[in-house]
Amino acid sequence: MxxxxxxxxxxxxxxxxxxxxxxxxxxxxxxxxxxxxxxxxxxxxxxxxxxxxxxxxxxxxxxxxxxxxxxxxxxxxxxxxNRVKAQAKGCVYSLPINLLTINQLFNKQFSPLQAKEFIE
Ligand SMILES: Cc1cc2nc3c(=O)[nH]c(=O)nc-3n(C[C@H](O)[C@H](O)[C@H](O)COP(=O)(O)OP(=O)(O)OC[C@H]3O[C@@H](n4cnc5c(N)ncnc54)[C@H](O)[C@@H]3O)c2cc1C
The missing domain is CATH 3.40.50.720 (NAD(P)-binding Rossmann-like Domain)
Structure with missing residues (x-):
């Protein structure tokens, strides 16, 4: 062998x-x-x-x-x-950025249109 x-x-x-x-x-x-x-x-x-x-x-x-x-x-x-998250200021956010991310980040309950206006 x-x-x-x-x-x-x-x-x-x-x-x-x-x-x-x-x-x-x-x-x-x-x-x-x-x-x-x-x-x-x-x-x-x-x-x-x-x-x-x-x-x-x-x-x-x-x-x-x-x-x-x-x-x-x-x-x-x-x-x-594959669920990607980001950590910022002690909180965890979903990625890619969507309406939920924006509402989580700014502690809001925006509709899609309200979020668009807010970001602009
Ligand atoms: C951060 C990272 C993420 C990755 N993600 C993926 C992925 O998602 N999917 C995927 O398919 N591949 C991924 N890869 C690639 C994958 O790790 C490599 O393709 C795989 O490990 C290669 O296997 P290998 O046996 O050729 O080498 P290695 O895994 O590097 O193993 C080589 C071994 O040889 C040993 N060795 C080296 N020289 C000596 C020596 N002189 N004497 C004794 N021992 C020695 C080392 O200690 C090591 O344990 C990733 C690699 C990294 C670094």
Whole structure:
């Protein structure tokens, strides 16, 4: 049996390692970081139990059916809905800016026409 050493436990290293191991190779993966997943690593915050994207936010998206089938062999994927919020002066506002944002920001109950006049 051939021994393979892979440097880096991110997606690249992990996928190559998994494929080689499936083909019968003995694979060792090393990484300088104390976790797998490279820059896609997530962990649960101990206080809030919220999933944190440690190196920046990551969304998995693909239009390739083979990739989608392949990745689902390893875990269950959570659906993703993109709801963008902005924080200003201690309050949270919806984005992109719409009538609700304007009413939230100025503490008003404008109709669309009133909001237009107010902004102008
Ligand atoms: C902020 C941010 C947001 C992103 N958002 C998305 C997204 O939404 N969707 C998406 O598909 N992609 C996203 N990406 C890109 C995605 O993170 C990368 O495509 C993916 O992580 C690449 O995987 P990789 O295995 O090639 O490299 P990496 O994830 O970088 O993993 C490489 C690993 O190798 C290790 N390593 C490097 N050198 C050595 C060494 N000499 N010795 C030991 N270990 C070493 C590193 O510690 C690391 O763990 C984003 C990237 C960033 C930074």
């Amino acid at each position: 051939r021994n393979i050493c892979i440097v880096g436990a991110g997606f690249s290293g992990a996928v190559i390692a998994q494929e080689l191991a499936t083909d019968g190779f003995k694979v060792t993966i090393v990484d300088t970081r104390p976790h797998v997943a490279g820059n896609c690593y997530t962990r649960r915050d101990t206080n809030t139990d919220i999933m944190l994207h440690v190196y920046g936010p990551h969304i998995f998206h693909t239009s390739n059916e083979d990739v989608w089938k392949y990745i689902q062999k390893f875990d269950t994927f959570m659906p993703f809905i």
